[in-house]
Every structure is written in C-alpha cells, then in structure tokens.
Amino acid sequence: MSEHLLSLMTFFPILGMFIVLLLPRNAGGLLKSVALVVSLITFVISLPLALDPVFKTSAGMHYTEFAEWISVGKYFTMNYSLGVDGISLWLVMLTTFIMPIAILSTWQAVTKHVKAYMAMMLLLETAMLGAFVSLDLFLFYIFWELMLIPMYFMIGIWGGANRIYAAVKFFIYTAVGSLLMLVAILFIYYQAVNSGMDISGFSVTDFYNLSLDPQLQRWLFLAFAFSFAIKVPMFPVHTWLPDAHTEAPTAGSVILAAVMLKMGTYGYLRFAMPLFPEALRYYLPYLTALAVIGIIYGALVAMMQKDVKKLVAYSSVSHLGFVMLGIFALNTVGVSGAVLQMINHGISTGALFLIVGFIYERRHTRLISEFGGLSTSMPVFAVIFMIVTLSSIGLPGTNGFVGEFMILMGAFQGELRWFAVLATSGVILAAVYMLWMFQRVMFGKLDNPKNRDLKDLSLRELCVMAPLLVFIFWIGVCPNTFLDKMTPAVDHMIEQISGKKPIVVPQVLPATPGQGHAAHIQAVEHGEHHE
C-alpha cells in the first residue's frame, strides 16, 4: 500500500471524476456529495504522509515510485517518477485539505452544469497533486499544463460578468510562461544527453548535478523564473490575478489562491533555484527587489479597491511577495518561514475568499460601499471574519504572524537586510487595508435596507470555516508540528542552492538557577554546524 500511496492519492480524484461523469446530469445533490466524499477520501489517503515521522530526520524523497513511461531510444525518455520531501509534503497536505472545503462551499453557489463543475474540480485536484509530487521534470510539466484547463473552464463558465476576458487572460498569461519553460526543459535535457551524462529521463535530481555554463544558466533560469513568476504572481506580471480572482466562482478563487499560486513559489524552490544556482546568485538582488515591490505595491493597491474580492486578490500579491522574499533569503529561518507562509496564505486567503463568497451569495454584490454594519445582523460571521482578518494581518497567536516573522527575520540575516526593512513596512500597510475594509463592511450603522435581514452563517458554512480556524490557531501557537518535518528538507535544499551548510544552533537551556523543571527541554537538533 505505502509504496503506491502517492499514485493512489494523485489519481483517486480522477477516479472520482469518472464516477461523477457516469451519474445523471440532473442529480445535483448526489453529484456534489460524491465529489465531496471523493475529496475527503483523498484527504484520508494523504494523511499518513503528514503523520510520518520520517520527515523529521530525513531530507530526501520518500514514498518514491518509479516506472518507465515513454522511451524513444536515447532521443527522448521520460519516466513516471514520484516522491515527496518535507517541502512538498505540506503543499500536498494543503491541497487535499482545501479541496473538500472548496467543494463544500459550492453547495448553494453552483447551480448550473453541476456535473461538469464537479468533474473539473476533481480533475484539478489530480493535476495539482501530480505537479507537487512529480520528480520527473516532463511529468511535472504535464501536470502543470493540465491544471490550466479545468481552471480555465471554471472561470469561463461559472465566473462573473467579465468571465471570458478573465479566463482568456489567465490562460494566455500562464501559457506564455509555460512555453518558455518547456523550451528550457527540453534544452536542459538535450544538454544533459549530449554531455554524456547518465540520466534517467527528466529526473530533477539528476539535473541538479548538471554543471551548465553560467551564461547558459542565466537564459534557462530566466525562462523558468518568468514562468513561475507569472504563477506566483510576482510584480509586474500579476495583472491576471485580480481579474481571474474577481471573476472566478468562490471555489475557484479558493483553489487558485490556496494551491495554484503555490505552484509558482514551489517551482522556484524545487526547480528554478537549485537547477541554476549560479544564475540565481546573479539575479537574486533583482528578484528580491521585485518581491519587495510586490509586497508594498500589492498592499497599496489593495488599499484603494472598491470590490472586496479584488482587495483580497491584491492582498495575495502582497503576501506572495513575502513568500518570495523568504525563499530568496536562502537560510533556514527564511525558507522555512516561506514554506509555512505558503500554507498560511492558503488557509487565510482561502478563508477570506470563502467569506467574500458568503456575503456575495447573500447580496450578489461585492462592492464595499454596498455593505456596512453587518456585525449587527451577522454576529457569528463577524467573529469569524475578524479572526481571519487578524490572521491575514499577521497578529501573533495566528498563523500569519509566525510565517511573516520568520520570513522577515530570515531575510534580515542575509545579504538582503535593506530589502527586509522595506518589506517590514508591509506589516503596517496590511493593517491599513484589511482593517479599513473590515470597518466599512462590518462596522457602522446598518443603514442599507438590503442588509437588514441577512442571515447569519448556516451550519454548512460553519463547517466550511471551522477547519480553517483550527489551523489558523494551530500554526500560530504550535508551528513546530509543521516546521519539524520541513526543516531537514529545507536545509538540504539550501545547501543544494547555495552550496553552504545552513547555520543550525542547538538550543541552549535557560541558564539561571532556580528554574522549574519544565525548562529542561531536550534539544533535538540534527546538526551542530556552528558559525
């Protein structure tokens, strides 16, 4: 069982998709239930990964699977090669965790073409999971492109008024990037084949050992970096995001924000950076500058938005800027913080999109000016909205704080100190745009008669939010659950990228006498590299 766990997990949703396709078209509730159950089972299948202690000590790939797939002599070989390490582990878990929530959120929102919608959702899940667990670059590319199709239809068919523009923009933007990446992938492959290296298909781990000419590296890196930058999205190629988010149906926005954007940051971490370390070193200051501009730019633009959903979309640009900054810090604190922040953003921003969905379903508008005083008519909703807002602002005790703090602290330790100083100002701006929005939507007098009789959250909606709230506090108070299993892989990755061992300092116990016995916490470090 465990040797095929990843395959089972990845393809189970597609299996579910076929079941959905066999069901009658008008069986709305049944279709949704089947999709929900399938996504729940997928989550259960993935659960052993999260519980496996092996990631605490080992940085390598686990649950690996390998099979030859396409082989055209020595001209083209690609394999079916899967595996997870401490980094992709959490992105996989995030995906399987978010999917049931996203499906549950569509219960009342989606009424037309339910069958197609559910099929798309499940297909999308397979594509996303596949991309996170692929160890063959070509296989990754297939999943990467596969993701585009269901999302394109979700925006284009079930989206808002301007959906066609948004869908096409989303598709073309991403496709342009992907094509460049495809060229680069093929180029590396033939470079490797011609150099006589013993490679197994498009194996990423083999490519890591490839020594490429620095000038060449720069071009290849640019192709990858551009493709992933669009997906993240980094400034200035972010303009597809507000449109796609605003037009996409709620579940689409949730998945887009929670998982698909992480494809870009993951791509940097797994492919672009370790494959071309020298090119990275050359471009690092520029990329970091873009990340920091993204943080501040996204926040400033978010502040002035009139549409709640667009505001959240721009806040994503800002938050993803933080993630990129953490990755570019290239030290344990920064990169771990970034990976944690990927999960945090998935949870918090996912929750924000769900919240926007709740009020949209009630009022069929997302304009901030249409609201005001909702706290009076929807008190439970107000509390939940407040918690999620605070998590997005990064209040200590919530998940957002731990991620942001680690990223900034990591960035501050590296060469990027001044960038970190600038980025820290994003902390102020985040409070401005989120609290201002919250004030205009929730506080004030309930003077718009259309808002007077809004119903508070239903049980189903509470069920949608509850797991997210649990993780907001869990990660905020006890992030080590996640960090412990991530750090070995992160350290390994940093070594791969920078060629230096990251600093690890064993914990020093508080030295004052008279302390309680509780102070004697075992230092469980995996290295003693001291600088």
Add this chain to the structure above:
Amino acid sequence: MYDNLWLIPLFPFVGFLINGLLGKKIRNEKIIGAIATLAIFSSFVVSCHYFMQLLDDPQKIHQVVVAKWITAGPLHVNWEFLLDPLSGLMILNVSGLATLITLYSIGYMHGEEGYARFFSYMNLFAFAMLMLVLGGNALVLFVGWEGVGLCSYLLIGYYYEKKSASDAGKKAFVVNRVGDFGFLLGLFTLFWSLGQKGVWTINFVEIAENVHLLENGGLVVTVVTLCFFLGATGKSAQIPLYTWLPDAMEGPTPVSALIHAATMVTAGVYMIARMNGLFAMAPDTMMTIAIVGAATALFAATIGLAQNDIKRVLAYSTVSQLGYMFLAMGVGAFTAGIFHLLTHAFFKACLFLGSGSVIHGMHHAFHHAHLNDDPQDMRNMGGLRKKMPITFITFLCSTLAISGIPFFSGFFSKDEILWWSFASTRGHWILWAVGAFAALLTAFYMFRLVFMTFFGEQKTAAAAKDHIPESPFVITFPLMVLATLATFGGLLGVPHALGKLFGHMPNILEEFLAPVFEHTQHLHEIHAHGSASTEYMFMSISVAIAVVGIGIAWVMYCKNPELPGRFVAAFPKLHRAVFNKWYIDEFYDAMVVNPTKKLGTVLWQIFDARFVDGLVNGVAKVVRGSGRVLRYTQTGYTHNYALSMAVGVVVIIAICVIN
C-alpha cells in the same frame, strides 16, 4: 516552585472564552460580570501568591519554559515566562487594577448592548497584558504587545455603529503598527548582531547576559534601541505617535481607565525597563528618550489646558504623565520611572473611573430629562461635589496626587523623576526645567477640571439638575480603593533624603527592584552638584510649582469665572491652535495619509490598469489584428496557393544557386 506561572494569564483567558462563546446564552448581566471579575481576581490571587514567594526567595530571577514555539535553524523561541521583581510588580498591578475595574464595569456597563462582549474583551485584554509583562523573551512579550493592541482596537470600537468610534479603533491599531514596525526591526537587528557574536537569542535574560558583546555606545546598540523606542512611542503614546490616544476616549470609560491609563500604555516604559541593560549602552538613544519624554510631557499638557471634554483632559494628561516616565528612563532613573508607572496607575485609574462616575450620573440625569446634552462636556457640569460626595473626595485625592502635593503618591514619584532629570549623570537642567513647567501646567489643568466639574454653580440644564445621583457601591468601592492607593502608594518609594528625616525609612521599591537594574546602577550615580540640600531645594520648588498651578486655576475658574473667556478673546489664534491640538492630526493627514491613498490609486489605475494591462491587452490586440490581416491570404482558391508555392520554390532555388 514557579512552574505554574502560566495560571496567571490562563484564568482571564478562560473567562474570555466563557463569556465570548456563551455570553449570548447566559444573558444575565450579574453572572457575566461575576465570571469576568472572578476570572481576573483568581489571577490576582495567584499573582499575590507568587509575589509573596518571590519576596522570600533569595533568588530573584526565575524563568519557566512551558513549551517550544518556533524552532528553525538558529532561531529557538519558547513559550516562556520570566518572573523577577519587575514583572512581579507588574502582574500585581495589572491583575489588581483589572479586578477593580472589571468590578466597576458591572455597574457602569449596566444595560449596555453587547454586555458579554465587553467583559470577554476585558478578560482578553487582561490575558494579553499579563502575557506581555510575564513574557520571558521578546516574542512572547510581542504576543502580549499585539494582543493588548487588538483589545484596545476592539474596545475603542466597542460602539462600532458610531463611525468616530470605529475610526478611533482603527487609528489606534494602525499607529501602533507603525510602532510595531520599529519593534520588529529592533528585534531583527538585535538577533542578527548578537548572532554575529555567536549568541542566537531573543530571551531577555540571555540578552542581558550578552549585551556586553556589543560595542558600548556603538552604532548597532543605538539602532537597536532606537527601533525599540519607536515601538514604545507607539504603544505608550509619545511624540510622534501619540495621536491615537486622545481619540481612544471613544471607548467606554472603564476601558480608558484600564487600558489607556493604567496598564497598556505603560507597556513601552515596561519594555525599556525590561531591556535596561541594552538601553544603558546607547547614550544617544537615552538622550533621545529623555528629550522625547520631556517634550511630550510639556506638549500634551499644553493641549490639556483647553479641552472641555472631561475624558480628553485626562487623556492628554496621560500622554503627559507617560512623558515623565520616559524622561525617567532616558536619564537612567529606571526605578523612578517604574515608581511613577505604579502611582500613575493608581491615581489615573481613579481619575478615569471618577470621571466615569460623573459621566454615569450626568447621563442618567440627561436621560431622565430627555435631553441630548453631552454628558462628558465639563461646561454642562459644576457644583457636583454635593451631588456625588464619594466621587468628589476620591477624585480630589487623586488630583492632589497627580499635582504633586506632598505626601500624596504622585509627589514622591514625580519629584524623584524631576530630581534625577537634573541630578543624574545623564540629566540636564533643561530637562528638569521642561518637566517642572509641565508640572505647573498639570496642576493647573487638573484643578481647572476639578473646579469646573465639582465646584461653582451647577451649569446643568435645569430639567436634569436634580436628577444626578451618586453612583452605586459597585462603582464607588473601586474608587475608594484606588483613592487610598493614590494617597498612600507613594510610601513605597520614599526618597532617601526624606527617609532620613523620618528615621531611616527605606526606599522599599528601589531595594526590591535592585536585582533588575543592577547592571545599570552606575547611571544612578548622582551628579557632582547633587546633594541632600539641593534635593530639598528642588522638592520645595516642586511643591511651590504645584501650589502656584492650583492657585491660578482657582483664580481663573472659581474666583473670576469670566477670566478664561477674556483670555480666549485676547489670544484667539493661540486658543484655537491649542484647542485643535496644534493641528497635528491634520498635519499627518496631509503629509502621510492622503499621499499614501493617492499613491495607491495612481499605482492601481495608472500602472496596473494602463501600463501593464495596456501592454498585455496591446499584445493581444496586435495578435488579433495581424490575424485579421493575414486571414486574407487564406482565400480558398487553389490557384492562389499554387502561385505562392511557385514563388516559394523560386526563392529557395535562388538561394541555393547564390550559395
């Protein structure tokens, strides 16, 4: 021995959960109030227990690690607590005052909508504040730091339907975030610079042990401490970030008493005292702190002169008194600063609760008479001393304390600060002069308040006049306790010069806090020209100043009540500037807020929509346009295709031939 320290913040947290989750179901005001009061009272009892234990313990510094929090690379952060004399005093102060004020709120908030919400927030605040003072490392402190900020935001905006209230809450949060920006930068710099020396820590005890690794007076410590100080100016409402505190008076009065007078706003002072070893290494920062403190003390006092809203006067007075505490920190008189923090907590909490009692009475009367007059405007009051005797007496005691009348608590603490601001090695006579002048203004505006409210003719509208009741016991009891503390609390820190006169009375506070400030004792050395006789002289000057201030207030507001009007008529511009708080809010709006908004709009509508999307859509248009043009070549006629094929063949052959 101290393993269960976590119980102290736990109790109010449980209270918060109960009232927050079940408050709507409980409904009964008495039960809700009792739960909240009991929760915080339990934590007061536990605090007392540990405080007593600490008194008897020769070892004064104790750390308790509860669990690991963040572990990655060199960063190790625990959920840990630190109990030493400083945090010991603070937990008593916080939990004790919170108990009294929560009790008071049972009466004050009677009949308010969102009763349970109020009490759950109050408990949450107590939890966060206790985390702040007990935090064993900078990050746990920061949890409390942001937590109290959140509660402040929620409680200022308690009447969220009022735009001014939710605006004030947001302003408080955002301005505090500017301070947090400083705090975080300070923390990053400190962690990194200590890390360069091989010590990766944010634990307070370890920081104190290792600060000597950094260059004394060097750039690094200066930057670190200045950043932390920026954080302190946000939380403790100092120049330039003080503007949120007066607006914070939108919150219910108990909130102003607990959060915006007695506890939260002193967090900045506490934080500096907590890291006194670090600050002492940066003389430039210390000087900045002293100057900012003195300037704030004076500046806020001037604004306090002209306000008519009883709570606003007290708010500016708080800003001003906090300035004194920073002045003390800046000249290295940490004990004096903490002493003033404590006495100020007593008398200012009492003043706010007293004003609350007045407002409560006025509100009751106006409500009875169906009038819409402002119950907080002192021009509607006057002569209340007969209507509300207990409120009056307690209020008077606290006012005497804040004015610095001998043997009331404020006399000792303020005088000690003024003395050190002159006599300490880091002191200067200008600092003393500014502080002394501010003390004159303080005595004046406080007695202006007392005279306008409790003396003279009753100016309340006739219909409401006879319906102003004394507040119920649940309100007057905390007033009496606090007034007692405000009167006698000064005995904790009788200065040596005076102690000698009374047969060697010790300075209890100084001795108790000595282990916390042992590394910075050297700052506490008296300057060459400081001697006991000079100290007596300064004391007399202080007393004289206070009496003069009170005298002027008496002349202007009791003897010749038309004088203030004549004064305003004589200097209309000056009065308008003072009344409008020197237009600082307008200045910030024009310089920071509006440009930022404008920048956001420009980036969005010009850069995003026109430039980037213009480019993207432009490319799309070119592709579509060229497709439209090239389409004409696809005619569908065979002979057209044959022709182009023939041309192609000719061209290829030509190329081959030429090559």
